[in-house]
Every structure is written in structure tokens, then in C-alpha cells.
Amino acid sequence: MISRIVISRPKTIIATILALTIGFIAAIAARGIYFDGSPETLARNDAALRFFNETRKTFGDDRVIIVALTTTDVFTPQFIEKLERLTNVLAALDGVEQAQSLTNLKAIRRNANGISVEKLIAHRRVYDANELSQLKEQVTRDPLYARNFVSTDGRTAAINVFLKPANEAQARAVAEEVERVAKAEAGADEVLLAGVPIIDARGIRSMARDLAVLTPIAALLCVAVFFIAFGSFWGAALPVAALVIGLVWTIGLMSLSNRPFTIATMPLPTVLMAVGGSYMFHVLNQYRLSMSQLDDSSDKRAAWLDGMIFIIPAVTVSGLTTMAGFGALASSSVPTVRDMGIFEAAGVLAMLVLTLTFVPAALTLLPRSALGDQPSRQKDYARWLNPLLKNITALILHRRRAVLIACIAATIVTGAGAAWLRINTDYLNIFPRASETVQAAEKLHERLAGAATVAVVVSGNRGAVADPQFLNGMDALERFALEQPGVDAAISVADLVKRLEGVMNPSAGESVPKDHARLDAMLNDYLSSDETLVRLVSADRSSAVIVLRTNLFGSNELRALTEKIEARARDILPAGATAQATGSAVLLNGASDAIAASQTSSLAIAIVTIYLMMVALFRSLATALLALIPNLVPIIGYFGFLGWSGVTLDITTSLIASAALGLAVDNAVHMIRRYRQSVADREQSLRADMREAEGWAMWLTMMRSGKPMVLANLMLIAAFLIFMLSSFVPVRLAGMLWAVAIFICLVANLVLLPALMKSKPFARAALGDAARLPEKSSSLKRL
Numbered sequence: 001m002i003s004r005i006v007i008s009r010p011k012t013i014i015a016t017i018l019a020l021t022i023g024f025i026a027a028i029a030a031r032g033i034y035f036d037g038s039p040e041t042l043a044r045n046d047a048a049l050r051f052f053n054e055t056r057k058t059f060g061d062d063r064v065i066i067v068a069l070t071t072t073d074v075f076t077p078q079f080i081e082k083l084e085r086l087t088n089v090l091a092a093l094d095g096v097e098q099a100q101s102l103t104n105l106k107a108i109r110r111n112a113n114g115i116s117v118e119k120l121i122a123h124r125r126v127y128d129a130n131e132l133s134q135l136k137e138q139v140t141r142d143p144l145y146a147r148n149f150v151s152t153d154g155r156t157a158a159i160n161v162f163l164k165p166a167n168e169a170q171a172r173a174v175a176e177e178v179e180r181v182a183k184a185e186a187g188a189d190e191v192l193l194a195g196v197p198i199i200d201a202r203g204i205r206s207m208a209r210d211l212a213v214l215t216p217i218a219a220l221l222c223v224a225v226f227f228i229a230f231g232s233f234w235g236a237a238l239p240v241a242a243l244v245i246g247l248v249w250t251i252g253l254m255s256l257s258n259r260p261f262t263i264a265t266m267p268l269p270t271v272l273m274a275v276g277g278s279y280m281f282h283v284l285n286q287y288r289l290s291m292s293q294l295d296d297s298s299d300k301r302a303a304w305l306d307g308m309i310f311i312i313p314a315v316t317v318s319g320l321t322t323m324a325g326f327g328a329l330a331s332s333s334v335p336t337v338r339d340m341g342i343f344e345a346a347g348v349l350a351m352l353v354l355t356l357t358f359v360p361a362a363l364t365l366l367p368r369s370a371l372g373d374q375p376s377r378q379k380d381y382a383r384w385l386n387p388l389l390k391n392i393t394a395l396i397l398h399r400r401r402a403v404l405i406a407c408i409a410a411t412i413v414t415g416a417g418a419a420w421l422r423i424n425t426d427y428l429n430i431f432p433r434a435s436e437t438v439q440a441a442e443k444l445h446e447r448l449a450g451a452a453t454v455a456v457v458v459s460g461n462r463g464a465v466a467d468p469q470f471l472n473g474m475d476a477l478e479r480f481a482l483e484q485p486g487v488d489a490a491i492s493v494a495d496l497v498k499r500l501e502g503v504m505n506p507s508a509g510e511s512v513p514k515d516h517a518r519l520d521a522m523l524n525d526y527l528s529s530d531e532t533l534v535r536l537v538s539a540d541r542s543s544a545v546i547v548l549r550t551n552l553f554g555s556n557e558l559r560a561l562t563e564k565i566e567a568r569a570r571d572i573l574p575a576g577a578t579a580q581a582t583g584s585a586v587l588l589n590g591a592s593d594a595i596a597a598s599q600t601s602s603l604a605i606a607i608v609t610i611y612l613m614m615v616a617l618f619r620s621l622a623t624a625l626l627a628l629i630p631n632l633v634p635i636i637g638y639f640g641f642l643g644w645s646g647v648t649l650d651i652t653t654s655l656i657a658s659a660a661l662g663l664a665v666d667n668a669v670h671m672i673r674r675y676r677q678s679v680a681d682r683e684q685s686l687r688a689d690m691r692e693a694e695g696w697a698m699w700l701t702m703m704r705s706g707k708p709m710v711l712a713n714l715m716l717i718a719a720f721l722i723f724m725l726s727s728f729v730p731v732r733l734a735g736m737l738w739a740v741a742i743f744i745c746l747v748a749n750l751v752l753l754p755a756l757m758k759s760k761p762f763a764r765a766a767l768g769d770a771a772r773l774p775e776k777s778s779s780l781k782r783l
Helices: 002-008 010-031 047-059 077-091 129-139 168-186 196-230 233-256 268-292 300-331 335-356 358-365 375-379 383-398 400-420 436-447 468-482 493-504 516-529 555-572 587-618 621-645 653-686 690-725 729-757 760-767 774-782
Strands: 064-070 096-100 106-111 114-119 156-163 190-194 452-459 487-491 543-550 578-582
Touching: 002 010, 002 300, 002 358, 010 233, 010 358, 047 452, 047 543, 047 578, 047 587, 064 077, 064 168, 064 196, 064 436, 077 096, 077 156, 077 168, 106 493, 114 493, 114 516, 156 168, 168 190, 168 196, 190 196, 190 436, 196 233, 196 268, 196 436, 196 690, 233 268, 233 335, 233 358, 268 300, 268 335, 268 358, 268 653, 268 690, 300 335, 300 358, 300 587, 300 653, 335 358, 335 653, 383 400, 383 690, 383 729, 400 621, 400 729, 452 468, 452 555, 468 487, 468 493, 468 516, 468 543, 468 555, 493 516, 555 578, 587 621, 587 653, 621 653, 621 729, 621 760, 653 690, 653 729, 653 760, 690 729, 729 760
Parallel strands: none
Antiparallel strands: 064 156, 064 190, 096 156, 106 114, 452 543, 452 578, 487 543
């Protein structure tokens, strides 16, 4: 039905597709394309995310930008003046709530009039060399300031820039302005910038760069591969035009849905061009075969209609299986993974529709020689593949048992590595180690404190913070956290209270007062004037936060840290008090857990869905199993390879297995259907016995479907290798793993699948109707 409509009304089909494309272009122009690099896209919409948002409302936004300046000596009049000026300029920026540095922090001191809370460094006061030396000695040894705002060697000073509540785009704009101002004001001093907003802004710049660079390279690759394969202008221009239209449709759908590009969806254009190109290869190959069998008196449209009737079922099921592979990822509870699954599946559908409508319609209007003028080129192409395919055919026909044993052994050995598979997501290491972002984080860790922030929220009844027992428990928990590997610095209201008690009662030292009324008075009379307290204690004083600075960005490391702290809290906090860790980096823990859960479910969904599609296509449980088995072997090998190599399962590497399964089954569908047709053609034309027909049919199959399989998969591999040019380390790694997985799937379908087709358990399933009724084998043409 579809074939007849497309071939009988090609101009209408093309006009409709172009009209839809113009509509999607208008939508993209009106609504724009969005990017989002924030950790929240990696977080599940669960209790942890809700607690994170509540903590933001209570204690302020945790999106802090750390601006650090390294000089010869922080404690000189010239540098202090510069630090104060930069602090004030940053504080005055739109979107900035507060900027803290040594120049505006408060200090608790005893003077002639008693106790005062005043600026650590007096505004515009001229300090002499001796005073600055004393100040340096005091501040660099004070845990309230050392490593949080100044390095212990006195050479690096930090400004903590707190942002106002804002959406991702607004926070990114503020981060970019902070970076511009800081670098402009730094002068000869080294400036380091870190924090989630900075990572987001740089990540989005990298995403835009990748889209602008990788997508055109992928398009040029497709042009080159199609031109080399078919040797004609239309053989390259037509499929690439269809691929571009499919991308416009997909990106337009994302724009209309108000969904941004993220670290997971950024590779979408390149993936879709490679996947769509593989479908178009089979359609163009069928057109060449159909035209090569015509003579001068034949009807081109009738021959092309027969070719379309044969190829449409295979391409349709191939597209649907690929959609099932990507669509299975939509079951993930991680938003960016879910978006990737949805829009990759939608994009594959767009490419499938164009493959079955736009491309055949255009070929109908083009002359029969559009894919090559010479008859010899119409009958054969990519002749350099002939020796390889001939050797594979001989291997299958004469060394089938050895092939099967070798494949089973390789699968067992490689798959065993899955026992060592680890799950981990490292937000910082999405950037190359030599990048400015990673280098700044490492230098901050060495000179000050780590750039990652973990907030440990300690909660109790209303007014609990004024309870000495509550505060002592909180202080003990903070000291325990500081003993943990990777924790560089910490601050809480307990530190401020202990400092005030030490100044007011030197004989008692720095400790939490035992008297409830005295503690309440401290909070009301002295500490309430300190802006820092607002970010450390809730308005009703039912909860307080311990802010930890750490250099841990990996989900496994952060999970281990937070679990230790929360377990310790249950032992040392008073009855009724609880502690829970949160923060942007901590949200990655949930993402890592979700990966483990969704990996199993998405694979199961993909396998079941694809198998049912195979059953529907071949009308046989055994044939569907035959098509599935060779493509499960590479997936087993993939997880084994991850385990053996030490590559972790993360946001990007977890997307490969189920999607690759959907892509790989495409090869099996074409191989089995073409084999059945070849057996029927050979037996009918030569009146050969079944054995002879099957042997020759394997060679015909390799020539008719093996070539487009190899070329399409080589294009897929090359397209995924383009990701090696990405700005993101996980995308580079995923590109390499995609290429390896596709190559193994290709080998499995070229070698293992035909060997299984010739083996006793699956021989009847491979032949279908011909195995039962040889005299009716010509009916295989109509499958």
C-alpha cells in the first residue's frame, strides 16, 4: 500500500515532506534551541531531589562560584585593595546575592568596649608591614578562614560568589559575567574559577561547539561514503538531503517540547545521521538491483514497485527495532537519559519515514541511471569487498563448526569480565584533564579546598539549634567529616558559636556553651548580625547545615562519604535529630543508582520488544530467535569489555547496549530475508537441489545484502568515531565503545549468523517456507 502510494504520487509526497520541513524550521527559529549542563538533568525526580530543593530554599542556593587569585603575598596593601575592589564589583552584578572574601568577612574580637563582631580587615585602613604580618599569621592558621578563603601559605585568596535563585539559563549568564569580570580584574595574578555554575557554562559552550563541529563532519562523512559506494551525484545528494530533513524534524520536535540539549542528547544529530544512513543504504541498494535487471522494454516504475515491496518490510522492522532499542531508555528515571531515549526514537522514526517515502519518491522521478550509468556498475559495486565476502562464505560453508566454537569461547571469555563491572558517574571528569575546568579544580584542592560542595543538613525540633546537646552533636559530626579522605574544609554554626565562646570566656576555650539561655543569647545578640549565619541556620532554628568542601566528584566516592557521615550521625546526634547530605554533586549518586536499575530494565524491554517484532515479521518463534542470538553475543561482550578494561558504567556508556541491540538486529533482518530470496531464485532458475541452492544462495546473500551491511556499518562506525573529536571525555569514550560494539555486531551478523543459519537447530528456520515446500520457494520473493 505504502509503496504504491509513494511511487504513484511522488511529487505529492515530496511536496508534503518539504512543507513539514519548513514548518519545523519556523518552529526552531521561533522557539530556539536550548542547552542545559546542570547536574539536575542527571537527577531522578525523587525524595532526594525534593530535599535538595527544600535545602536551597532554606539555606540559599548552593550554586556558588569560587573565584581564587594567586599572587606572591595576599597580605599586602595593593593586593588587599584589589581583592576588596573585585569583591564589591562581583557583589554588584545582576543575579549575585552575595560575595564573600577576607575583605568583608566578620571576625569576633574582644576590645576595650567588650565583645564585637566586626570586619576581619577594616575598610580602607592602611596596615603597616608588622600589622599585615600579624594578620597573615592569625588568618592562615584560623580554621574559619584557612582553606575556605585563604591558603595556608598566604599566596591564594578566594571570593565565594553566591547566586540569587534563578533558572539554568540565568545562572549560566551570571557565571559567564563573573568569569569575564574576574579575568579582567585579575591583572598579573593567576585566576582560578570553579563551582557548578562555571562547570555548567563551560559545558554548554562545549556542547554548542560540538554540535557546530561534529554535525557537519558527520554530514560530509555520509556524502563521502554514499558517493564512494554508488559513484554518482544522486547516490550521495539524495540520502544526505533526507538525513538533513530528518534532523530538522527531530530538533524541531525538541524545540516545540521545550527540551534542551544535554550531555546525553548532544550526540543525537550525529547518531541519527549514521542510523538513518544505514536504512537508506538498503533502499538505494535495492533500487540498483531492481534497475540492473531491466531491459529497454521494461517498465521502470513496475520494477521499482516490486523492489519496494520486497525491501519495505525489512527496513520497517529494522527501524522499529532500532526505535525499540532507543525507546527502552525512556524507562529510565534519569531525565537526560529519558530524553535521549525519547528523541532518538522519534528521530529514528523520522528517518524511517523519509527512507520509505522521500527517498523512493525521488528515485521514482529520477532517471533509471541515477545511481550509475554503466550496466556493469549497476550490477556490481564496491568490488573491493568481493574477496572478503567470498572467504567468509567459504568459511561458513566448510568450517561452520569451528566458527561456532570460536564464537562461543570468545563470548564466554569476554563476558566473564562483567563480574568486575563498576558503576560510577564523575561530573568533573566529563572535561579533559588538561582543560581549564579540571586544572582549576585540582589547583583549588591543592591551595585552598575542593570545588565540590556537600551540605549536611542536621534537623531537629523548632529552636533545636539553641540546644547545647544538639550543637555538640553537630560539632562532633563536623569533626568526623573532616577526618574523612577527600574532605578539605568545613564550616557550620557550631564553629561560630565556639569562636564566640572562646572570646567571651577564654578560660573555657572554644567550646559550645552548656547553658541553653547563654547559647540562645549568643545567637540573638552577636551572631544574628553575621550574614554567614543566614546560610548556616534556618529561620526557625530547627535545622542547621554543615558545609563541606571536597575534591570528590565521583558518585561512588561521594556515596561512600555521605553514607559514613549519615551513619555516624545516627550514633552521635541526640534523640529526634537527623542528618542528611545533599548538594548538586550528591545528586549524581541517585543518577548512578538509577543507571544500574534502568540498565537491566531497558535491556529487558529492548530484547522482548525486538523479539516480538521479529516474530511478527518472520511469523516464526525460531526464526526470531535466530535473528536475535547473534546480536546478544556482542552485548554480552560489551559488558564484559567494560569489566575487563575498568571502564565504568555511567550516564553515557549505559546508553549503548540496548540501542546497539536495536541497530544490530537490522543486519540480521536483511540477511535472513535476502537468504530466503536467494535460495528461491537459485532453485527456481537452475532447478537445483536444495543443498546446491542453499550453498549458492549464501554467496548471493553476501553479494546482495552483505555489501550494504558492511558499507552501512562502516559508515556507522566512522560516524561514532567522530565523537573522538568531542570536548567531553565521556562522549569520546562512548564514541569509541559505540564503534567497537557496532563492529562486533557486524562481524557477528556476517559470520556467526550465517553459521547458525546453516546449523541443524536453525536451518529450517532460516529457510522458512522453502524448508517445507521447495516447489513453492518462489513465494519467498513476496516475503
